[in-house]
Amino acid sequence: MSTAAPRTAGPDHLWSVDEHLDDILATVRPLEPIELHLLDAQGCVLVEDVTVPVSLPPFDNSSMDGYAVRVADVAGASEQYPAALEVVGDVAAGQADLLHVGPGQAARIMTGAPLPPGAETVVPVEWTDGGLGEGPVTGMRAGSLDPGGATGQVRVHRPAEARAHVRAKGSDVKAGDRALAAGTVLGPPQISLLAAIGRGTVRVRPRPRVVVLSTGSELVQPDEELRSGQIYDSNSFALTAAARDAGAIAYRVGAVADDATTLRDTIEDQLVRADLMVTTGGVSVGAYDVVKEALSYAADEDEPGSGVEFRKLAMQPGKPQGFGSIGPDHTPLLALPGNPVSSYVSFELFVRPAIRTLMGLTDVHRPRARAKLTADRPLTSPRGRRQFLRARYTDGTVTPVGGAGSHLVAALAQADALIVVPEDAESVAPGTEVEVVLLG
Incomplete structure (x- = not known):
């Protein structure tokens, strides 16, 4: 994997959302293609037609259990005057040596079996007496076929048009057709098609490996006892799940205490399995924001072009952000804020597009829509910042959920969209058409 060097700016530069995102997408490169077996390629992107x-x-x-016959032999057949045909044998699925159906003859045929030479159509077994008429025949009841051999006579009660109940050669796809185009994401239907045409392996860009690491001495893992001043680590779970939802193979690392050496060692240990590193917490201006301290080593003289820059963005939530590359392979790293809503919104805006870019996709963003704002009061927003508010989207309307606080996880769980309030707006009145990011 190769990455370009991120842009740098002075510490007082206030980055716009678009500037930060453009820098990420200009830096991250799609992963190199590899050949994978079909089931290993699920979720990957094809690199060739x-x-x-x-x-x-x-x-x-045949698409039915029944009898392969000639059209002329069953023309005019009815319940009162059935066509009596000689049963010359069975044709089963997978059978290589096919018998011939001549005038006045029928071959008992199973679903999926090849249409035998001489036969022009198939009459379902339900249109016959099942071979239970006169004559020494091993018969079948209407609606089912006995796999044993059949000779004797069958009576057909209905006529059949030419090639009725026959799946034609190439009716699905023909040799030389394009089965799948480069850029296709391989899901179960696509893997089924590849197997059906005999492809056991395909050339794809692998799913990116994303390591998610949260920081903070106050964080406790779920199921552990909370003590005074502690909170449960939800960010690492949320971001790992979000990375998997975006198409990545994601690994969650338990919360790392506020110690720069420990954090640095943990990050270095995790680089071996990371195409992208994501940290959450420790990126603002507090005394214990150790991510900055721990990652300052990345801009080492032995690693030209690497380094993580910590930025202030003109957005809410999610003003503090970090981005750069670390390690000998220049692995991209995105450092997100620690507040749960800030972290998740930042993931949707910046990390998800980076993951989709690594996959080799061209459309890397969540879909957007225009919707009418329904609310009890006008929305307020700080001038000069692009605000993203949690909301519910329904049939062209969008309703805020919860407040603007970046700690309100319960409201986030109810949201399926983000209302985008532009930088130049300080208030948005109910009934106004707004831009909405659809979270799926």
């Missing part, structure tokens, strides 16, 4: 080597289906075959 896949051409069909053999038509699907590869031969004319």
